[in-house]
Amino acid sequence: MRMYTATVTVRLKSGVLDPEAETTRRALERLGFEVEALRSADRFEVDIEADSAEKAATRADEMAERLLANPTIHDYEVTVEQHTVPSGSQQ
């Protein structure tokens, strides 16, 4: 078993209103920034023990399906990399 970090990025499907992003964009413009567009997303970094990166990705995918994303309004993407364990820690 190795430790992997799965990164799940959850964003609103295009066409779904994003009032938080719109508020942020307006606030930036009030500060004098020129912004063409702004999208916000949630990012979850999940440390998972698994036999392989593929299994870690499958697990993270299930987490996204069941809890982290709402399939009606969200798209999500999963990336996995091996977790760098600090030296001295157990594998």
Added chain:
Amino acid sequence: MRMYTATVTVRLKSGVLDPEAETTRRALERLGFEVEALRSADRFEVDIEADSAEKAATRADEMAERLLANPTIHDYEVTVEQHTVPSGSQQ
């Protein structure tokens, strides 16, 4: 002027309590997932017109300093890539 997409990822500094992440971790465990650790972050994708990727990154950095992140509790990172303009749009 070209269009760039700057991605600003804002996360809590290590040591700062993250009750949202802790709640999400517990909910995943209630669903039967084994999670070693979970961190949450906010991700902003900002479309900016600029002369170069470096200038777009500098601009996004200022946005993070002034609005998107709170330097007391947050770290942030900025990455920039050239925006792919749909064909037929003006440059």
